[in-house]
Amino acid sequence: MGAVAEAAVTEVTQRVRRGINMWSTVCIRCGKQRVFLKKWKEKVDNRGTVITSEIYVCPDKECQKIVDAKFAEMRQKRIDSEQRKANLRIKKPAVVVA
Numbered sequence: 001m002g003a004v005a006e007a008a009v010t011e012v013t014q015r016v017r018r019g020i021n022m023w024s025t026v027c028i029r030c031g032k033q034r035v036f037l038k039k040w041k042e043k044v045d046n047r048g049t050v051i052t053s054e055i056y057v058c059p060d061k062e063c064q065k066i067v068d069a070k071f072a073e074m075r076q077k078r079i080d081s082e083q084r085k086a087n088l089r090i091k092k093p094a095v096v097v098a
């Protein structure tokens, strides 16, 4: 795979992972068409890979606040469970099946 194609795949993967694709259609809470808020580029690793991210928000500011809070909560839960899993892996004794 060429570097350009690889970068494109990485970008899509990143977007899907962040849930940005589903952000770009309608509000998950009220169903209104989301509006474009901002677009930015950021480095995602030490090799200098840059991805472009876009954020679309609900036109209803109060609704968006609630959605943001929900996403933040979901993100925190995911981080917590990942940390728990990492801890389990460390604590688990190595079992060697001969």
Ligand SMILES: [Zn+2]
Binding pocket: 027, 028, 029, 030, 031, 032, 058, 059, 060, 063, 064
């Ligand atoms: Zn909304």
